[in-house]
Amino acid sequence: MINRRVFLVAALLTILAAAIFAYKVVILELPLGPDAEIDTWNVEVRISFNGSDGPAKASLYLLQTEGHYEVIDERFISGDYGLSIRQLTTNRKAVLSSRLASGQQFLLYRATIRRLARPHELEVTKTPEVSAPELYGAELAAARNVLESVHRRSADVETLVSVLLEELGSPASDDNILLLLDRDRSVLERANLATRILALAGISARVVHGFALQRLARSAAEVHWLEVFNEGQWLRFGVANAGQDIPDNYLPWWRFDRPLASVEGGEALYTRISVTLDTLPARDSARGVSKAERSAVVGLSLLNLPIETQALYHVLLTVPIGVFLLVIMRNVVGIKTFGTFMPVLIALAFRETQLLWGIVLFILVVGLGLAVRFYFDRLKLLAVPRLASVLIVVILLMGLISIISYKLGMPRGLSVALFPMVIMTMTIERMSVVWEETGPREALQQGAGSLLVAAFAYLLMNIELLRYFVFVFPESLLLVLAMTLLLGRYSGYRLTELLRFEVLGREP
């Protein structure tokens, strides 16, 4: 039974994994666990547009060091575009230009920023001038009315702004605000209106645009807030939360009523921002290691991939762990499941649905699908059309569950769409065959076994430390491979066989 070759391969894989791991830990000093103090983010902006066979000029606001955030590195990937960066009073702007742009154009801006313990103070020399807002006629009158009513209910500039933002944000606001806001009640629109009304009162205010920094956002949404000048400094007011302070993780980016990127000589402009928390050791960024050195350090690492691909690998690399668990569950414990890898794929879907909801949704889809499948059986269909019909029903069921749960105010139900539908279909098919041939008991047993393994796999694959570990040290998967190979030659009893052959163990 002992197969030397398997042991040899497993040993080589283990040694290789240990060597790479030791090199990374001892020589490169990569931290073993996710460091709570790490506060470095990679921000990436992708711009694409269609050139119109002539000169094109794209402008983009850039991140700048201010407040709690410091830009420690930035770069452009822009092909043969010329680049000029201009420092404006409160914004930094890059202009990328090309004489001839035809077809789809791609530009990439990447910056690394870090959070400071003590914020940079904005230096303010003089009170900014307030110019008359662009309000005319009925709008001007309405704005005056709003200002007057807000003024009456406030004591100073700070309370004035708070009351104003509250007024603009409340859904049952008066006719004046309805007139001014028209139908667009977005945060941005409210912020812009607030600056104009404050200008009427001679108060200098500006809209700040930025992003909420988070662990991982493949496509981050813009956030907006207000800065109001008062007694020599700029005060910040959240607009979405009506005048409260803004959250700490809001990263200021650019100011005034303009879009992040704009293009001349092109159309169909598309911008996308992604943000990831960098897993680089905090001390490297703090020391300001140069770009070249840093890329040598992580040269052969997933950390060097584009952020979106990194996010993908964050998920992909946990799959081997789930698969390893599956091997143990099937060959050592002896739990029967439908389909070899079905539980791991279900576990991946659980990441989005969360465990409890995932199980409920899974049972719902498979249960309803099974009912329909039994009906189809009576119609006596050929195999492939029947499978296809079940697949169509599964998709319809998923849509239906999404709609109903949304209507019931349970947005979690929407994530049912992330279930792998082909796998669900095959599960329904196999379950119905087992049901018919061996009885409902066996079918339900195997169904429950699959769910159990999926739940375990989900819990294991979601351990933060483990996910960090396989991402920063992917060589650990070689170890997983080695263990899986060894399990491939495991000839001992399965746990369930101890139960099954119990009667034989009792014999003298």
Add this chain to the structure above:
Amino acid sequence: MFATVSQLQRAGVMGMNYRNIACLFEHNPRHRYPLVDDKLRTKDLASDAGIPVPPLYGVIEIQRQVSHIKRTLAPLKSFVIKPARGSGGNGILVISGQLHGFYRRAHGGMLTDHDLQHYLSRILSGMYSLGAQPDRAMIEYLVNFDPVFSSITYQGVPDVRIVVYRGVPVMAMVRLPTWRSRGRANLHQGAIGAGVDIATGVTREAVLANRIVAEHPDTGVAIAGIHVPYWDLLLQTAARCYELTGMGYLGADFVLDKAKGALLLELNARPGLNIQIANRSGLIPRLKLVDSYVATPCSLTERVGFAKHEFRGS
């Protein structure tokens, strides 16, 4: 409730992992599986070697034949439809008679032509085959089983399974259909298995769902002490299947017909492990014994003689 690992090891019980690694990988060459997995090929192989098998009435290979099924079946009083590559006894339909254009199922219920055609289509589409491969349906003689087991069988056809390791019969059992198994002889579908003494061919108590039972649950008749007819012939035939297929570990399934005697029903390249429970003894010591014996090639009679001598009174 649970046996410990050492208890099972002492009893020499073979687990699934051990079977796969030590028996299947070692002794069953991959390229020979089709000989055994396809019942039609097994049938050809056996009849060419002069081993009696249940007569074949017809093979349905393409959908077109399905529509003409009535003509094929008209002269037949009773018959069995099974997928050529079915696994675990799945997809077997037993028709015990025809009446006014209806087919009577052995364990109750009537089927129309239409039902039968749909059933055949499902077999062709691979619903019952290993890995859902497209399959063929075979129409076969319905065994009129020897009355020896009639008092301990509820509907269906009992069969005799002999596990052969490297040409030596190592363990045997009779599989008796029950009400729960709906006439089928597969243990995992609810049939009961009774161990058979290799030396004498006499049955012992049976096993139902991992419990030892002395009487058939449906007929109430004692199971132990029945002498299996043609026992020597069965052992010889089972042992011959080793040369025939080149599979070092296989299960040979026989049925005993009133008129035609012992018929080889099918071969199984991955025989299940419940035979150990039916015999209340583990397979591993027997396999080890065979391993130490088969060092030199030996004849069929020698191997059967060895088995009858070594596995006496089990």
